[in-house]
Amino acid sequence: MPETNRQVLLKRRPNGMPVPEDFAIVDAKLPEPDDGQVLLRGIYLSLDPYMRGRISGQRSYARPTELGEVIEGRVVGQVMRSRHPDFREGDIALGGYGWQTYSAVDGKGLIKLDAAAAPISTALGILGMPGLTAYAGLKTIGQPKAGETVVISAASGAVGAVAGQLAKREGCRVVGIAGGADKCAYVTGGLGFDACLDHHGELAGALDAACPNGIDVYFENVGGAVQRAVYPRLNDFGRMIMCGMIAEYNDADPRPGPSLVAAVRKRLKIQGFIVSDHAALRPEYLAMAAPLVRSGALKYREDIVDGIDNAPQAFIGLLQGRNFGKLIVRLGDDPTRS
Numbered sequence: 001m002p003e004t005n006r007q008v009l010l011k012r013r014p015n016g017m018p019v020p021e022d023f024a025i026v027d028a029k030l031p032e033p034d035d036g037q038v039l040l041r042g043i044y045l046s047l048d049p050y051m052r053g054r055i056s057g058q059r060s061y062a063r064p065t066e067l068g069e070v071i072e073g074r075v076v077g078q079v080m081r082s083r084h085p086d087f088r089e090g091d092i093a094l095g096g097y098g099w100q101t102y103s104a105v106d107g108k109g110l111i112k113l114d115a116a117a118a119p120i121s122t123a124l125g126i127l128g129m130p131g132l133t134a135y136a137g138l139k140t141i142g143q144p145k146a147g148e149t150v151v152i153s154a155a156s157g158a159v160g161a162v163a164g165q166l167a168k169r170e171g172c173r174v175v176g177i178a179g180g181a182d183k184c185a186y187v188t189g190g191l192g193f194d195a196c197l198d199h200h201g202e203l204a205g206a207l208d209a210a211c212p213n214g215i216d217v218y219f220e221n222v223g224g225a226v227q228r229a230v231y232p233r234l235n236d237f238g239r240m241i242m243c244g245m246i247a248e249y250n251d252a253d254p255r256p257g258p259s260l261v262a263a264v265r266k267r268l269k270i271q272g273f274i275v276s277d278h279a280a281l282r283p284e285y286l287a288m289a290a291p292l293v294r295s296g297a298l299k300y301r302e303d304i305v306d307g308i309d310n311a312p313q314a315f316i317g318l319l320q321g322r323n324f325g326k327l328i329v330r331l332g333d334d335p336t337r338s
């Protein structure tokens with residue numbers, strides 16, 4: 001085992017799009033687990049858009065990351081030493097332990113994973129928080145019905161890919177929006193959406209052509225120009241699932257006019273939602289989704305970057321649409337993959 005723990009700290013709060021200088025990469029002492037704790041070696045670190053909010057220092061539904069702190073994030077890791085009765089050396093587990101290669105963490109709150117049931121990295125994506133977000137947003141707000149038209153932005157991403165496949169299984173016409181021809185080809189050819197529109201091109205006319213009966217449900221992941229094109233095309237009694245607005249997370253100044261970002265954070269009745277409100281749906285979602293992932297009926301794609309030192313640059317890429325699939329950093333060897 002190495003003697004040091006490599007960590008990424010928040011050095012300064014980004015102004016607009018984050019830059020590598022906003023982060024500091026340091027070597028700290030390897031932590032010692034106390035009673036009730038385990039020493040976890042990180043294997044996979046999830047990079048997610050919500051982290052942009054945490055490092056901004058804005059008041060929100062969660063505590064911001066303070067300057068000098070390890071950036072938070074969910075990690076799948078291996079137990080190296082255990083002082084908790086439920087965990088043994090070698091166990092694979094999921095927890096929220098941040099951008100670092102090792103952590104000493106309470107056994108309470110750590111979820112043991114079964115590598116035989118699904119690749120362990122899926123606990124960060126399709127069978128983790130993003131998958132549950134797609135399920136909860138559709139089930140509690142969108143409630144799509146057969147024959148309706150559902151539009152999904154960031155359609156090739158961690159949340160969008162699941163949302164679109166689930167809406168398709170309900171018998172809806174599903175139209176994705178994604179950045180670029182490769183992502184659009186994957187959304188239709190790989191994921192089975194009925195159409196996918198490239199938001200780098202002209203969107204308004206393309207939406208009219210792809211949605212001849214208007215839009216009944218919009219799964220909002222992006223905001224900005226995409227939202228302005230979709231919004232006027234919603235039908236009477238349409239439902240807008242206010243999941244996120246990544247295109248606006250790096251605005252240094254507020255945009256003119258009312259911003260709908262608040263709808264996500266404050267759960268205004270448009271209706272915004274935060275996945276942690278729906279933790280009770282997790283068992284139901286996993287019971288439905290895990291067999292479909294195993295059989296290949298529910299498809300997913302991961303974008304795996306190697307090494308914690310590359311986490312800041314990969315995170316900046318996520319905010320610019322350079323990831324293609326669920327973005328994950330490999331922190332160390334995965335003993336479950338040969």
Ligand SMILES: NC(=O)c1ccc[n+]([C@@H]2O[C@H](COP(=O)([O-])OP(=O)(O)OC[C@H]3O[C@@H](n4cnc5c(N)ncnc54)[C@H](OP(=O)(O)O)[C@@H]3O)[C@@H](O)[C@H]2O)c1
Nearest residue numbers: 049154157158159178179221243244245246247274275321
């Ligand atoms: N409410 C909740 O509890 C909750 C939970 C999880 C996630 N979310 C939200 O869900 C959304 C998707 O998250 P994810 O984890 O699935 O990420 P993701 O889709 O895997 O990755 C982000 C994608 O957003 C798109 N994007 C980035 N900047 C954009 C811009 N300026 N204009 C248009 N598209 C842009 C890019 O795709 P393209 O290249 O295709 O544009 C990028 O690949 C985010 O807004 C996130 O904050 C909310």
